[in-house]
Amino acid sequence: MTQTAPLPAPAPAAGHRPSAARRALRALAILACLPYISLKVAWVAGGRLGIPDGSVLLEHPTMMVIANAVSVVADVLVVALALLLTQAWGRRFPAWLLALPMWAATGLLTPIMTGYPTQLAVALVTGDEKAAAPAEPFLDDWVFGVVYGGFILQGLALGTLFALYARDRWSHLWQGRLGELSARASGAGARALAVAGAVVALVPAALHLIWATGATAGLSARLIAERDSDDYVLEADRFVFIVVAVVLTLFLVLRRPARLRVRTTLALAWTASGAVGCWGAYLSLVALLPDPDPSKHVPGLVQLSYAGDMITGFLLAACVALFLRRRSAGA
Numbered sequence: 001m002t003q004t005a006p007l008p009a010p011a012p013a014a015g016h017r018p019s020a021a022r023r024a025l026r027a028l029a030i031l032a033c034l035p036y037i038s039l040k041v042a043w044v045a046g047g048r049l050g051i052p053d054g055s056v057l058l059e060h061p062t063m064m065v066i067a068n069a070v071s072v073v074a075d076v077l078v079v080a081l082a083l084l085l086t087q088a089w090g091r092r093f094p095a096w097l098l099a100l101p102m103w104a105a106t107g108l109l110t111p112i113m114t115g116y117p118t119q120l121a122v123a124l125v126t127g128d129e130k131a132a133a134p135a136e137p138f139l140d141d142w143v144f145g146v147v148y149g150g151f152i153l154q155g156l157a158l159g160t161l162f163a164l165y166a167r168d169r170w171s172h173l174w175q176g177r178l179g180e181l182s183a184r185a186s187g188a189g190a191r192a193l194a195v196a197g198a199v200v201a202l203v204p205a206a207l208h209l210i211w212a213t214g215a216t217a218g219l220s221a222r223l224i225a226e227r228d229s230d231d232y233v234l235e236a237d238r239f240v241f242i243v244v245a246v247v248l249t250l251f252l253v254l255r256r257p258a259r260l261r262v263r264t265t266l267a268l269a270w271t272a273s274g275a276v277g278c279w280g281a282y283l284s285l286v287a288l289l290p291d292p293d294p295s296k297h298v299p300g301l302v303q304l305s306y307a308g309d310m311i312t313g314f315l316l317a318a319c320v321a322l323f324l325r326r327r328s329a330g331a
Contacts, residue, residue, distance in 0.1 A: 018086040022164065025157045029082040032153035033075045035146050040068040040075070050143040057138065063289065077101060078154055085161040091169060095328075102162055103317060107274025108282070109155035115237045116148045122229045173327040174266050178251065179258025186253040190322045194253045197315035198246045204280075204308030205246075207301065208239035218301025238279070242312060245272035249316045252323055269320050277313015280306050 018026070042049050044065050051057055057064055081101060084090040090098075210217060212235035216224045248269040251260060283306040287298035298306075 017088075022086050022161060025161050026082045026086045029154055029157035029161065030079050032150045032157065033078050035150050037072055037075050039143070039147070040072045044068045044072070050140045052138075052140055055138055078105060078158060081105065082158060082161060085158075085165045090165070095170075099321070103270065103274045104278050105158060106155075106162075106271055107276070107278030107313070109151055109158070110271055111237055111241065111275050111279055112148055112151045113155045115234055116152065118237070119230050119233045122233055126229055170324075170328075173324060174262040176262055177258060178255045178260050178262060178265060181255045181262065183255075185326055186255070186323055187326060190319045190326075191253045193315050193319035193322065194246075194249045197312050197319065198250060200308055200315065201242050201246050201276075201312040204305045204312065205239060205242045207305040207308075208235045208242065212236040212239055218299055220295070220297070220299050222295045223299070223302075238276075238309065241272045241275040242309065244268055245276050245313065245316050248272060249319050253319060266320065266323070269316065273313045273316040273320060275313070276309050277317055280309025280311075280313055284310055 039050060043051070048058075081098075084093055084098065207218070211219070212232055214232070216227075219227075248265050251257065252262075252265050252269055284303065287303050287306060291297060
């Protein structure tokens with residue numbers, strides 16, 4: 001079988017100026033951040049726009065200020081990435097320093113882009129008006145539409161900008177099909193990471209699947225009482241992402257199926273590993289936050305699913321990173 005070496009990396013264009021389409025995408029990504037940043041800044045300053053009386057968010061004011069401040073920084077990072085991906089100096093930015101925040105942004109935004117529209121569609125079909133929702137208020141309904149709508153626009157704009165940037169700078173790393181890759185493209189280390197990630201994934205994948213199909217094993221009485229169609233959609237979403245992350249990463253390191261494009265395999269492994277790892281890490285952190293109400297504590301089995309997601313995603317992401325490093329060295 002003929003094996004192809006990576007093509008040489010394209011040189012950055014002198015005096016690079018982004019096209020009109022890229023400038024429009026950059027503007028969209030930045031504008032989509034404004035509603036979320038505005039709300040968070042208002043809440044940090046003590047405002048209550050969109051927060052109803054009696055909301056559980058008002059029970060921990062110090063924690064809310066810290067969480068909202070971190071959220072503002074994260075959205076400012078989206079603005080910085082949108083600028084980096086469309087400026088001449090961005091072509092010379094260290095690859096590893098760009099890859100990490102882009103992987104995290106991809107991982108955090110993609111499940112929202114898939115999950116929220118699915119939740120709306122399911123609610124439209126089933127007529128589920130969250131009858132089982134907790135009696136305690138949380139946020140006004142309009143807040144979710146504004147915030148998640150902004151996240152979806154951010155994901156579309158930033159994702160497209162990164163795809164164009166990566167094509168211009170690194171497309172030589174994912175040319176051809178899996179069967180054309182040399183054995184050196186993955187190596188024993190990447191295969192070991194992929195297998196370890198697949199083994200760890202068995203536990204969280206099984207838990208997400210049984211919870212998505214209606215089982216209540218390991219859930220607290222409070223979680224069981226509050227379950228609605230949104231919860232089933234989220235669990236199904238997590239199950240799909242973990243399966244895609246494991247399967248596509250294994251495809252990448254095993255170089256099979258031979259006719260599958262490297263570009264497609266790498267993109268799906270990158271995205272799914274980010275969705276699994278980043279949301280697992282975020283939910284693990286949230287689960288560890290103290291709460292004086294014992295009924296609100298996250299059950300151990302649920303925490304185990306979050307930790308399993310986090311470890312799985314990080315192992316598979318390390319495998320993808322090792323693959324790209326080897327391909328880059330080969331170039």
